[in-house]
Amino acid sequence: MIKTVPEVARVFGKAGRAETATDPSPLEMFETSIQFKPQEEWRPGMTPEKLVEALDRAVKIPGLTNIWIPPIRNRIDMLATGIKSPIGIKITGSHLADIDRVAQRVERSLNRCRGIIGSGRTAWRRALYRY
Numbered sequence: 406m407i408k409t410v411p412e413v414a415r416v417f418g419k420a421g422r423a424e425t426a427t428d429p430s431p432l433e434m435f436e437t438s439i440q441f442k443p444q445e446e447w448r449p450g451m452t453p454e455k456l457v458e459a460l461d462r463a464v465k466i467p468g469l470t471n472i473w474i475p476p477i478r479n480r481i482d483m484l485a486t487g488i489k490s491p492i493g494i495k496i497t498g499s500h501l502a503d504i505d506r507v508a509q510r511v512e513r514s515l516n517r518c519r520g521i522i523g524s525g526r527t528a529w530r531r532a533l534y535r536y
Contacts, residue, residue: 406463407439412447412456415440435469436476 407416418437441447441456457473464471472479486493494511498504 407437407460409463410456410459412441412451412459413439414442438476 407413416437416439418435420435422434439460447456460473461471474482486495496504496507496511498507
């Protein structure tokens with residue numbers, strides 16, 4: 406899928422994580438490294454922002470969210486926050502019912518915002534129903 410984008414030279418990937426305490430990624434995480442062609446070989450008018458849009462159109466897998474950032478930055482973000490994406494909301498509390506109530510309110514609020522690709526379990530279900 407990724408290799409169909411003309412600016413992509415090579416694609417490498419892994420599923421799972423290393424057997425080390427220093428790797429914060431979850432077992433179900435897929436990690437892909439993309440090597441791009443030199444910019445002078447890109448299509449006319451192509452920018453990094455348009456390239457991300459092209460990659461998002463090429464890679465659509467139900468239940469998975471694309472995060473187009475360098476792997477080392479993603480590792481640092483996960484170690485610092487415990488969240489698997491650059492933007493996330495972590496809800497904590499002493500009672501599961503309270504956490505669930507707040508999470509549902511946050512999810513409803515996010516679903517009304519423009520530009521939100523998906524949030525929580527609702528996004529997973531919608532994506533799954535398409536297939």
